[in-house]
Amino acid sequence: MKPRAKLQSERLADKAYAVLRSQILKGVLPPGHALSVPELSRQLGVSRSPVREAVLQLVAEGLAREQAHKGAVVAHFSLEDALQILEVREVLEVASVRLGASRAAPEDLARLKQVLQAQAKALQESDFVGYQATDLQFHRLLGTLSHNPVLERMVGLLKDQSHLALEPAARSLAQLERGYHEHRSVLAALEARNAEGAGLALLKHFKRIRESLEGWLVTK
Amino acid sequence: MKPRAKLQSERLADKAYAVLRSQILKGVLPPGHALSVPELSRQLGVSRSPVREAVLQLVAEGLAREQAHKGAVVAHFSLEDALQILEVREVLEVASVRLGASRAAPEDLARLKQVLQAQAKALQESDFVGYQATDLQFHRLLGTLSHNPVLERMVGLLKDQSHLALEPAARSLAQLERGYHEHRSVLAALEARNAEGAGLALLKHFKRIRESLEGWLVTK
DNA sequence: AGTTTACATATTACATGTAACATGTCAAGG
């Protein structure tokens, strides 16, 4: 019956992974940046073993890629990659939301509502990076609605990849606002326990994201 | 301009991974079996590093689980796990097939047909394990139809997990035959480029699998 | 007997050593 002071995993490998993942998603480590194991082990003040493990984890989750004898780099996604990821996200998140319409607990919906409020606040303050963080949370929460951990995990993995892939296509505030309203429609349908409607609302959201991505392409 | 004699990855970690994955899927390493790194490194005649890497890969792909300080074991799935995996497989494979109805190349369909022939042969010979192998191939091929590598990878990962999860529920030959005919319906619809029909046929397949799994549960 | 303690064993988690390999630089040679 020990007090168990350490609730965290405490493993250096996990800590290294958390640091690297966070830095990748924040853009501190941009796509293409080399993930040199000796270099990172010096920076993090640990040996190469846990760092190697962390890098492998990132590769397995699609946030980094490695080629033989050349080490890993932060993943960088082409437009085609981004569209392919979006195609799968659409399928998975729509499924999750449709299932969630009947399965979601009131707390699940409350959490969604909370995130939407944070999102509205970020919009008011034109807090671009803040919005992106809430967007990540929102779509991860959509994954939890299904109460299916397998689905939840995949939604999370793909949202992370998407975050990285869509970062260069820095969207305008106007589009962020459209995204926010589309999110609201999804929540509204969920609160009405309307699976069909929630699925359709989310489909619209993805359709618009895809179109704006293709639109951004021509400007570039 | 070297001849590049070595086309395989040649990495010991990859080879160890391939061996372990194969043994897990074949049931040589049954669910719950410990994956001791020192033990495996002795058996495979390599050092612990590549073995550790292989085990991590397996954990990342859901074929093994590890708990802190106790090492990894071959994943074992509850009935609930199996149903959750099936739920996501259904969503992904149906999506892949619907997309594939328009995107699939004739070669894709030819490969499917080939696998179905092998499947018929395995049935005739009552070759149980042979059938399982073709089943794995068939569903992996469904993933390729979409020509979306992200989707393809996820379909493959989940089919592997499913294979492991459903192994204890050794299905009867009669059910294998039903599966074969359901596969045929999917291919027929695909050859007619009928997305709707192919999706529905595959949905039926999954519905029946789920029901027979629940049926098996009560006998157990 | 039943619990506890101590010891032996095995494994993880992290650290470090090292050969093979890739890449960049820079000077020699065409």
Added chain:
DNA sequence: CCTTGACATGTTACATGTAATATGTAAACT
């Protein structure tokens, strides 16, 4: 100028060392 090739540097991939930790077993105590 351009190419070539030796050298220096840095990295991966694999091997091995080791402290902390978990587990099994047997002796010691109640």
